[in-house]
Amino acid sequence: MTIVFVCGSIEKGRDGVGDYTRLLAVELTKIGHHCSILALADKFINKEIFGEENEGEIKIDFLRLPFRNGHFNNSILAKEWIKSRKPDWVSIQYVPFSFHKKGLPFGIAKSFRRISEGTKLHIMFHEMWVGISKISPLKHKVIGFFQIQIAKRIIKKNMPIYVTTTNKLYNLILEKESIKSEILTLFSNINKNRVNSIDISRRLQEWSIPIEERPRWVFLGIFGSLYPNVNLQAEIEFQLNKINPQKLKLAFVSIGRIGESGIKEFLRLETIFGNRVKFFLVGEVSENEASQIAQMLDIAISCTPSQHIAKSGVFAFLKLHEIPTKLISKEILPEYETKTAEWHHDFINRPKYFWDVSTIAREFSLKLIDKNVMAK
Numbered sequence: 405m406t407i408v409f410v411c412g413s414i415e416k417g418r419d420g421v422g423d424y425t426r427l428l429a430v431e432l433t434k435i436g437h438h439c440s441i442l443a444l445a446d447k448f449i450n451k452e453i454f455g456e457e458n459e460g461e462i463k464i465d466f467l468r469l470p471f472r473n474g475h476f477n478n479s480i481l482a483k484e485w486i487k488s489r490k491p492d493w494v495s496i497q498y499v500p501f502s503f504h505k506k507g508l509p510f511g512i513a514k515s516f517r518r519i520s521e522g523t524k525l526h527i528m529f530h531e532m533w534v535g536i537s538k539i540s541p542l543k544h545k546v547i548g549f550f551q552i553q554i555a556k557r558i559i560k561k562n563m564p565i566y567v568t569t570t571n572k573l574y575n576l577i578l579e580k581e582s583i584k585s586e587i588l589t590l591f592s593n594i595n596k597n598r599v600n601s602i603d604i605s606r607r608l609q610e611w612s613i614p615i616e617e618r619p620r621w622v623f624l625g626i627f628g629s630l631y632p633n634v635n636l637q638a639e640i641e642f643q644l645n646k647i648n649p650q651k652l653k654l655a656f657v658s659i660g661r662i663g664e665s666g667i668k669e670f671l672r673l674e675t676i677f678g679n680r681v682k683f684f685l686v687g688e689v690s691e692n693e694a695s696q697i698a699q700m701l702d703i704a705i706s707c708t709p710s711q712h713i714a715k716s717g718v719f720a721f722l723k724l725h726e727i728p729t730k731l732i733s734k735e736i737l738p739e740y741e742t743k744t745a746e747w748h749h750d751f752i753n754r755p756k757y758f759w760d761v762s763t764i765a766r767e768f769s770l771k772l773i774d775k776n777v778m779a780k
Contacts, residue, residue: 405772406438408491410482410519412502414441414468415448417688420717421530423593425497430459431765440489442482443468444515445475445503452481475503479515486519493772494520498558499531500551507534508550513561525564526772529555529574529585530715536577537737552581559583566775571714572747573740588768589751591761592724593717597695604700611655611684622647625657625701625727627694627718630666634707634733640677643703655682659689659697698725709735711744714751723752724759 409429414422422443429439446468453468467485469478486494496516503509516525532555534540535548555578559567568588569575578585608615624643630636644654656677658670667685674683686697698704698721708716710731722729757763 405492405769405776406489407432407440407493407495407772408486408489408523409439409441409495409497410444410516411441411497412443412499413446413448413471414443414466415446418448419502420593421497421499421502424530424590424717426457426459426464427591427593427761428765428768429464430462431761432769433462433464434762435765435769437769439464440486440491441466442486442519444478444482444519445469445471447471454485475509475515476511479518482519483521487522491523492776493526494523495526495528496520496564497528497530500533500554501531507547509554510550512554513557516558517561520562524566524776525562526566526568526775527558527562527564528588529567529569529578532569532574532577537739539736539738555583556581566771571712571751572744573711573714573737576740576743586771588771589714589758589764590717590720591764592721592759594691594694594721594724595761596699596725597692599699600696603693603696607697607700611682613655613682620651621653621655622703623655623657623701624703624705625659625697626705626707627698627721628660628662629707630658630662630669631707631733636669636673636705636707636732637676639705639730639732640673640681644677644680653682654680655684657684657686657697657701659686659694661688694721695725698722698727701727703727704729706731707733709733710748711735711737711740714748720759723754724756726756 409425411421411425413419414426425441429441433439441464449468449470451470456463456465469482500507500509503512533548533551535544567583567585569578569585570590571587575585575587605615608618613621640656647654662670670685704722704727706713706716706719706729708719713719713731719729
């Protein structure tokens with residue numbers, strides 16, 4: 405099959421859905437499909453970019469169109485580019501904030517219709533709308549009302565053959581608005597690489613931890629943002645109390661972009677625990693380094709609320725690397741707690757291979773083939 409993926413941006417390492425799309429396209433190409441990617445509203449460029457990207461031996465051609473031009477204007481050029489590829493499927497990876505700064509991409513349904521005309525359409529709702537609960541803030545409910553109308557218009561105007569989302573919670577939220585969807589779970593955006601003992605030794609040396617003392621340390625790690633409203637202080641205190649009887653030492657490792665507020669929170673925690681815990685602010689690293697550091701950890705923390713964990717690429721990354729991960733943030737969603745509990749339990753306890761892109765790519769491929777047959 406020939407598949408054209410559509411998302412907002414594909415700047416590598418800067419857009420989670422863009423990274424997801426690229427990896428899925430590469431894996432589908434490996435199993436015999438032909439894939440291209442359209443970035444319909446790319447925030448990281450100022451002019452159109454036509455090109456081809458090499459991922460090992462796999463080549464993926466792409467078109468990147470600047471966000472500032474607007475998705476409607478971009479769809480005119482995109483239509484001809486997609487048409488020239490004669491796709492069997494157009495797969496839209498939808499996040500409302502990818503196509504509008506405030507998450508209100510009015511007119512996006514028409515843009516999608518223009519670029520997918522004459523092909524079978526798949527839509528993946530990575531996100532749909534905010535204000536999903538009766539106890540959500542009023543501002544979120546107001547924005548969410550308009551986002552719902554946009555999502556429903558996308559479905560009505562485009563009549564996709566196949567609609568997916570990443571988890572049971574979103575599946576139920578879509579169903580509430582009469583949008584039928586199937587679940588296609590996330591995979592890790594970073595592969596698990598073989599441990600490089602030289603890299604590990606070098607990293608320990610940088611942290612002034614002799615390699616022979618490594619067994620006496622517990623490494624507690626967090627990837628991505630540090631949120632002040634998540635009680636990391638209590639979790640660090642808990643870990644200290646847990647390891648104290650064994651006379652072990654604790655290191656807190658932050659990996660990835662954490663932003664200005666994250667740095668403030670990191671420094672605040674370091675001030676509080678500096679005499680009992682070693683703090684390491686690693687920052688942005690390559691994919692290989694991220695995999696190596698992950699495999700040094702004894703435990704990881706996820707700041708994503710547990711109800712939304714199935715949309716977290718970081719959580720999928722940690723599960724693929726088999727790192728015990730604590731979910732320390734919870735958002736109360738009274739309408740969905742009971743309905744999602746069993747699915748959520750099964751999801752977070754899936755075997756390792758379910759977190760790998762190859763597993764999800766095969767599942768997606770089989771679904772598209774099945775939908776192809778049904779559509780004839």
